[in-house]
Amino acid sequence: MNRQELVHSIREKQSYLCIGLDTDLHRIPRHLHTHADPVFAFNKAIIDATKDLCVSYKINTAFYECMGIRGWESLQRTIEYIPEGIFTIADAKRGDIGNTATQYAKTFFDTYNFDSVTVAPYMGQDSVTPFLAFTDKWAIMLGLTSNEGSKDFQLQRMEDGEYLYEKVLKTGAGWGTPDNLMFVVGATQTEQIARIRALVPDHFFLVPGVGAQGGDLAEISKRGMNKDCGLLVNVSRGIIYAGNGEDFAADARTAALQYQSEMASLLSSIAPAPAVGV
Ligand SMILES: O=C(O)c1cc(=O)[nH]c(=O)n1[C@@H]1O[C@H](COP(=O)(O)O)[C@@H](O)[C@H]1O
Numbered sequence: 001m002n003r004q005e006l007v008h009s010i011r012e013k014q015s016y017l018c019i020g021l022d023t024d025l026h027r028i029p030r031h032l033h034t035h036a037d038p039v040f041a042f043n044k045a046i047i048d049a050t051k052d053l054c055v056s057y058k059i060n061t062a063f064y065e066c067m068g069i070r071g072w073e074s075l076q077r078t079i080e081y082i083p084e085g086i087f088t089i090a091d092a093k094r095g096d097i098g099n100t101a102t103q104y105a106k107t108f109f110d111t112y113n114f115d116s117v118t119v120a121p122y123m124g125q126d127s128v129t130p131f132l133a134f135t136d137k138w139a140i141m142l143g144l145t146s147n148e149g150s151k152d153f154q155l156q157r158m159e160d161g162e163y164l165y166e167k168v169l170k171t172g173a174g175w176g177t178p179d180n181l182m183f184v185v186g187a188t189q190t191e192q193i194a195r196i197r198a199l200v201p202d203h204f205f206l207v208p209g210v211g212a213q214g215g216d217l218a219e220i221s222k223r224g225m226n227k228d229c230g231l232l233v234n235v236s237r238g239i240i241y242a243g244n245g246e247d248f249a250a251d252a253r254t255a256a257l258q259y260q261s262e263m264a265s266l267l268s269s270i271a272p273a274p275a276v277g278v
Contacts, residue, residue, distance in 0.1 A: 001087050001115045002136045003179045006204070007228045009055045009085060011273050014264035016229050017256065018056035018089065018206065020236025021046065021078060022063050027241055029248050039064070039074040042248075044081055046240055049249035053260040056232050057082050058089040058206075059114075079112050087232070088114045089140065089206070094131075095120035101130040109134045116140050118184060118206070121168055125175055132176045139181055143169050144196060146186025146209030165192075169199050178202040185224065187215020187233065194223040197230075204230050210259075211238020217259065221266040229271050235259060 010016050021043050028042040035041040047057070059078060064071035082088055090108040094101065094117060101119075108117045109131075116138035119128055131139035144154050144165045154165040169183060185196055187209030196205070205224055209215035210233055217233060224231055239259070243251025 001085075003204075003228075005085075006055070006087055009087070010229045010267075013052070013055055013260075014267055015053055015055055015260045016231050016233055016263055016267070017054040017259050018058050018087075018232045018234040019046070019050055019054045019239050019256065020058045020060060020091070020208070020234050021240065022060045022236040023074075023240065024063055025067065027244070029244050029246070031246060037070075037074055037077060039067070039071070040077040040081075042240075043074070043078045045249040046252050047078075047081060047083075049253040050239070050256045051083055051086065053253070053256045054086070056087040056089060056234075058091050058208075058234050058236070060091040060236070076112065079114060088116070089232075090114040090117045093118045093120050093142065095123050095127045097123065098126035098130055101127050105130045105134065105137075109137045116182070118142065121172055125171075128172065128175055132180050137180070139176060140206050141168075141172050141181060141183055143172075143183035143185050143205070144189050144192055145184060146188045146213055146215065150186065150189070163192075166195075166199060169196065173200050173203065178204070182206055182232075184208065186213075187217075187220050188213055190216060190219045190223065193220055197224050197226065201226060202228075202230070204228075204232060206232050206234060208234040208236075211235040217262055218266060221263075221270060225266070225270045227271055227274075229267060233259075233263070 023039050032038045032041045064075040094104040108114045118140045121141050156164050182204040185205040187207045239255045242255035
């Protein structure tokens with residue numbers, strides 16, 4: 001999916017919600033365990049209940065890889081089930097020498113046909129550029145993450161007073177374009193987000209950390225939105241585990257609808273659609 005299509009979908013659905021399919025076999029409702037593929041049965045019900053409310057689904061591969069071959073099968077069924085026109089993210093946080101990175105890119109873009117992959121930039125340019133060589137596919141590079149450990153390296157100051165994450169963002173931005181590169185910016189990093197938006201004004205940010213990690217949707221939207229919206233806000237546990245009974249999918253829809261409604265009003269107040277013909 002290209003940037004124009006993504007922006008169009010955000011405007012049309014009045015949503016920049018990304019739902020994280022962090023599906024844990026041990027947390028899904030009991031009645032699903034009679035299915036041949038309980039993880040896919042769960043994902044299918046969540047997708048059916050929420051596909052009109054979100055513009056993206058993020059599949060965190062850890063939750064699938066831990067189940068071996070069965071997990072990869074659930075992942076494949078899930079990616080194939082996500083409707084056309086919804087932006088898909090393989091949250092795999094890959095990063096390796098160029099020759100190996102090319103194989104990771106082929107895995108997620110050719111074999112599984114995801115629109116994007118999350119990548120860790122620690123190994124530098126040659127570990128990221130293989131993900132940028134595919135038409136209408138995206139690399140989503142870790143910028144400033146949502147977790148406590150972001151203080152260990154990312155929020156350390158360099159000799160010139162700049163944070164390490166700022167150097168990473170500025171350097172990384174030169175490897176791709178706002179049409180094929182996004183950055184991960186944690187929703188818990190409210191104090192930094194305006195600074196990050198100033199550094200990379202045009203790029204999309206994937207913003208995880210709303211819901212279970214306590215990030216504030218309104219605050220990050222006010223500080224991080226650009227004229228194209230420029231945000232994909234991910235919620236995983238806060239939506240998919242909103243309920244755990246027979247009605248879990250309806251409960252997930254209710255939670256997603258709350259986020260989408262808030263997003264619609266934030267979009268109209270912060271980044272209203274340009275008038276037709278402008
Ligand atoms: O790259 C990510 O998606 C990511 C980056 C980050 O800084 N923090 C973060 O929580 N994530 C992921 O975003 C999702 C957050 O899940 P919830 O906290 O359940 O909404 C998980 O899949 C995390 O692995």
